[in-house]
Amino acid sequence: MAQLTMAKALNEGLRKTMEDDPKVLVMGEDVGKLGGVFRVTDALQKDFGEDRVIDTPLAESGIIGTAIGLAMRGYRPVCEIQFDGFVYPAYDQIVSQLAKMHARSQGMVKMPITIRIPFGGGIGAVEHHSESPEAYFAHTAGLKVVACSNPIDAYFMIQQAVRSDDPIVFFEPKRRYWEKADVDTSITPDSLWSARVVRPGTDATLLAYGPMVKTCLDAAAAAEEDGRNLEVLDLRSLSPLDYPTVFESVRRTKRLVIVHEAPSFVGLGTEITARVQEELYYEMEAPVLRVTGFDTPYPPSRIEEEYLPDLDRVLHAVDRSLNY
């Protein structure tokens, strides 16, 4: 068992898929010699060659568009979009071409493409480097969307995503890249599509994914000192969404607080809230509450901590839920 950062765990996971399947390609901006700006693809080009780890021109639509052609040719591309805010030039290829290809070809053309996107804020970056665009992709039929929150999941989820024959947008919480965990590579991982209770509790459910899982775990630890027993649920897969696990948790706790960095309006929390009230209308003790980024452009970094949900804002929402 090795102690790995999330970045290194992703790197090891990618390495494993490339060893297992010669059709796996890694492509993106600066992914080769540099190893990616976050070093997630470090040394892969050295070990697998320039033919399989491709330093591309700086053109995101080109990255996804050519990956589609490579997939048609039988390859299994893993595309890196350098930062969340840089994905939009590729948005047309992702939404209009990649997502629809399997359906429009009546299943004859498979698109085993993984798009890795470092996402979220909290690293003091300039504009376009801290966004949470997951809802755009979760809204699109034909795409699957996942987000890892810790090194162990990172190691396994990236491999599961690459092996899937469906196109997957894989969100990596960039501010957690350097957090470490012991990664036992010999275990059998959960299904990529399953949510997981990462901290069992009884009084309310905190639902999060990606960077906010740790924030919620910290909030639950703090609440415990006040005698409150919070459950934390890591969604892991944003589309498809593991509702049975969500419903099971909320049925027990009867209270739900959804936490994400993305803006509130028509975010993941909106959809989850609608489904929970539909399923658990008579069982809830309080309305579903959301703690999110604000409905503003991501702010300059000196005030980003005010924008991002933190322990206090999460606990404030828990108070409102419990006092309802």
Place this chain on the structure above:
Amino acid sequence: MSLTDLAVETTPVATSTAAGPELVQLLTPEGERVSHPDYDINLSDEEYRGLYRDLVLVRRIDIEATALQRQGELGIWAALLGQEAAQVGSGRALRDQDFAFPTYREHGVAWCRGVDPLRLLGLFRGVDNGGWDPQDKRFHLYTIVIGSQTLHATGYAMGISKDGAVGSGDDSKDEAVIAYFGDGASSQGDVNEAFVWASVYNAPLVFFCQNNQWGISTPTANQTRIPLYQRARGFGFPGVRVDGNDVLATYAVTRKALDDARSGQGPTLVEAFTYRMGAHTTSDDPTRYRLATELEAWKLKDPLERMKAFLYKQQIVDSGYFESVENDANELAARIRKGCLEMADPSPMTMFDHVYDETTPLLEQQRDAFGSYLAGFAEGSH
């Protein structure tokens, strides 16, 4: 005025019928065979007759489909009228192992790749999005968003290089890709990115631009200040302008570009200078934006008439030949009409099929709920 002159004009001028001296031509509008130092072909009489037959049948498919749209059997149709030679010439230049990425107007190329015209009608009727197997036909599904497919073609061609299926010297194995697009799409970012990528990776790819002078109502002068084929130079690969109404020249130029691609010499941009004789689609009215005189000038360059004149002059056909082609066209049109009228609407439930390779529980729930809802009507509970 030629398009070359537009580069020094301060006011963009609407479309032109003159292509300029750089145009590669092997057959004049009068059907005279001319030679070209870089591009020549020597086809058998049978091949010449075959190309003419293709032109006639492809035009007939187009005319029948337009009629079916007018009669309410198709939602819309994008006519290829006037572009038959550009499509048949380039389509017939492809080898079996080559792969084509079309726009939504490549009915002539589809014909050359063996795609049943009824599949094209199915798309425009609205029963599916094409329905042919792209791998089987080596012909991708139509791409509606202009330019997107040029990147797919580039990626596919990069894959060919990775597979080592280029430059081996074995003509039966080396592969090439052709990406179709138009003068309008030449302004798209994706097309320009495809130029960059294909050049940088030396992809075995032919960019085949049918400059039909109009993007709906937008003339080519609004897309470019230099002849489109000259753009290739800035990206680092050769460009050539061919008479797109000359099936022989289009065939020769495309074949050379494909041979170059297969042998490892990288991409070429072919600009087929042609004209959209009809409307953009059956929903369009070109009389609002272009002059009848322009259309009349291009009618004199008709791709079928010049091939017909050539066949007569070569004395390689008799009246029985033209009659048999006409009979084939009539038969094809009748089959298309019958097939179109018989084309059943798909079950509403099929919209849930194939969204994913591995479907999802939520989608299955939605399908089941909708299925029950529909079944309720059958049982009379609604």
